[in-house]
Amino acid sequence: MPTSRSLGRFAAVLAGAALLTSTLTAQARELSVSTVLPDAFPWGQAAQKWADLVEERSGGELTLRVYPNAQLVSGDQTREFSAMRSGLIDLAVGSTINWSPQVPALNLFSLPFFLPDTDAVDAVTGGEAGEMIFSAIEDKGVVPLAWGENGFRQLSNSSTDIDAPSDLEGLKIRVVGSPLFQDTFTALGANPTQMSWADAKPALTTGAVDGQENPLSVFDVARIDQVGQSHLTLWNYMNDPLVFASNRQVWDSLTEDQRAMLRETAVEAGAWEIAKTREEEAGRLAAIRERGVTVTELDDDQYQAFVEATDSVHDEWVPRIGEEIVEAARRDIDAP
Numbered sequence: 001m002p003t004s005r006s007l008g009r010f011a012a013v014l015a016g017a018a019l020l021t022s023t024l025t026a027q028a029r030e031l032s033v034s035t036v037l038p039d040a041f042p043w044g045q046a047a048q049k050w051a052d053l054v055e056e057r058s059g060g061e062l063t064l065r066v067y068p069n070a071q072l073v074s075g076d077q078t079r080e081f082s083a084m085r086s087g088l089i090d091l092a093v094g095s096t097i098n099w100s101p102q103v104p105a106l107n108l109f110s111l112p113f114f115l116p117d118t119d120a121v122d123a124v125t126g127g128e129a130g131e132m133i134f135s136a137i138e139d140k141g142v143v144p145l146a147w148g149e150n151g152f153r154q155l156s157n158s159s160t161d162i163d164a165p166s167d168l169e170g171l172k173i174r175v176v177g178s179p180l181f182q183d184t185f186t187a188l189g190a191n192p193t194q195m196s197w198a199d200a201k202p203a204l205t206t207g208a209v210d211g212q213e214n215p216l217s218v219f220d221v222a223r224i225d226q227v228g229q230s231h232l233t234l235w236n237y238m239n240d241p242l243v244f245a246s247n248r249q250v251w252d253s254l255t256e257d258q259r260a261m262l263r264e265t266a267v268e269a270g271a272w273e274i275a276k277t278r279e280e281e282a283g284r285l286a287a288i289r290e291r292g293v294t295v296t297e298l299d300d301d302q303y304q305a306f307v308e309a310t311d312s313v314h315d316e317w318v319p320r321i322g323e324e325i326v327e328a329a330r331r332d333i334d335a336p
């Protein structure tokens with residue numbers, strides 16, 4: 001027979017266990033991570049990798065939950081940065097394009113034909129310009145942690161092989177809702193139409209637009225060839241890096257160890273994703289060709305014609321980005 005004393009002790013043990021559980025629960029914290037693309041794409045995989053690494057290293061103290069498809073901003077991807085700044089979103093792995101309306105310095109990467117290759121991209125993100133851009137993000141109230149990569153953006157359309165600016169004449173091209181894109185495609189003689197990614201595939205399907213621009217990974221995974229995009233021009237006109245970042249209040253509420261862990265895992269996930277994106281490009285291009293898409297590559301003269309056609313975009317946008325940042329980026333690219 002249990003005595004009332006042993007029962008009392010048992011109750012005390014139970015109460016202690018309950019207290020311990022609730023303390024542990026109180027300590028385990030879930031943070032939201034916003035992305036535009038889900039984990040079928042390298043971009044979504046970058047966010048998931050970050051979440052997996054945090055799971056491994058935080059001992060259950062921190063959990064990252066990925067919300068893809070810009071769902072935390074109802075699909076309106078150009079509002080992601082503001083939502084993270086205001087605390088509606090804790091963390092994000094976001095595109096420099098989508099955040100550029102709030103952080104003008106991020107337009108650096110969208111300057112047409114400014115970054116010739118991945119070496120130039122790495123020189124800028126890892127150089128003086130990269131630091132200046134991270135400061136610009138901080139100044140806007142968000143804490144940048146690491147770089148990732150959506151990739152060099154290529155041009156596709158449903159009607160013709162494009163190897164000269166004149167081929168773009170009058171073509172309706174879907175672009176992201178960032179003003180620089182409007183200017184670039186207008187300078188090329190096209191008819192740019194701004195819309196979110198969520199609306200892009202339906203617009204291509206119905207023929208409401210003739211073309212779009214996105215990295216090979218996006219063209220491949222989203223099967224853009226299936227919505228009539230049978231012509232693809234490889235013109236590497238801009239690169240679209242991704243940035244891992246945190247809301248400022250969330251960041252300040254973490255312990256120093258947690259911050260170090262979150263930054264370190266973001267850097268690791270970013271490096272992993274950048275390498276993966278680049279390694280997969282050749283295979284993706286081969287797959288796209290096999291599906292019957294005509295792929296056009298530009299020779300030097302053809303490339304130069306596009307560069308000249310978009311000169312005015314530089315004149316307009318370099319001052320908005322900041323002359324010092326553009327100059328720093330040039331030095332980073334030219335550094336031996």
Ligand code: X2X
Pocket residue numbers: 036037077095097098150176196197213214215218240
């Ligand atoms: O909307 C796009 O084209 C996408 C998915 O590449 C971005 O979010 C920039």
